Amino acid sequence: MRVVPSMMDDCHAILDILLNSGIFNRTDAECVDQMFNEAFTKPEEDTYRFLSCWEGITLVGFACYGHESLTQDTWDLFWVCVSGATRRKGAGRALLTEVQHRAAQERGRLIVIYTSSTEKYTPARGLYESMGFTRTAVVPDYYADGDDLYIYSKRLAWRES
Numbered sequence: 676m677r678v679v680p681s682m683m684d685d686c687h688a689i690l691d692i693l694l695n696s697g698i699f700n701r702t703d704a705e706c707v708d709q710m711f712n713e714a715f716t717k718p719e720e721d722t723y724r725f726l727s728c729w730e731g732i733t734l735v736g737f738a739c740y741g742h743e744s745l746t747q748d749t750w751d752l753f754w755v756c757v758s759g760a761t762r763r764k765g766a767g768r769a770l771l772t773e774v775q776h777r778a779a780q781e782r783g784r785l786i787v788i789y790t791s792s793t794e795k796y797t798p799a800r801g802l803y804e805s806m807g808f809t810r811t812a813v814v815p816d817y818y819a820d821g822d823d824l825y826i827y828s829k830r831l832a833w834r835e836s
Contacts (some may be wrong), residue, residue, distance in 0.1 A: 681725035
């Protein structure tokens with residue numbers, strides 16, 4: 676697996692992965708599309724950043740992350756999604772590892788992830804926990820009745836260059 680910064684040409688494949696994930700819907704895809712376009716049309720410090728995960732010549736997953744405005748070196752993971760055929764083969768781990776590495780290179784001290792408590796997000800939560808993220812908060816009924824917000828976080832170690 677190879678994880679690299681996304682290119683503008685990756686947009687359609689990213690949206691296909693999202694829509695065919697069985698997890699996300701058209702509204703989610705519209706949100707990602709808007710974030711993706713903003714990342715390329717307004718490249719600033721607080722702009723979204725995208726990574727693409729490739730297996731050979733096939734794009735198999737993506738992550739969207741960025742510096743959280745009005746914080747001191749806190750980063751958010753907004754999206755991570757891997758194609759169904761590639762799940763449990765290391766693409767999600769490779770993407771999350773690269774997000775942490777890049778955030779740490781830019782003096783990131785903390786990464787925060789917001790996710791759903793529903794069953795379909797169980798594999799994602801398992802990945803976060805296996806990579807050292809801790810569930811630090813729960814907001815009951817945040818997304819909908821019976822769908823809590825789980826907030827995960829992890830401290831990063833960065834080095835002076």
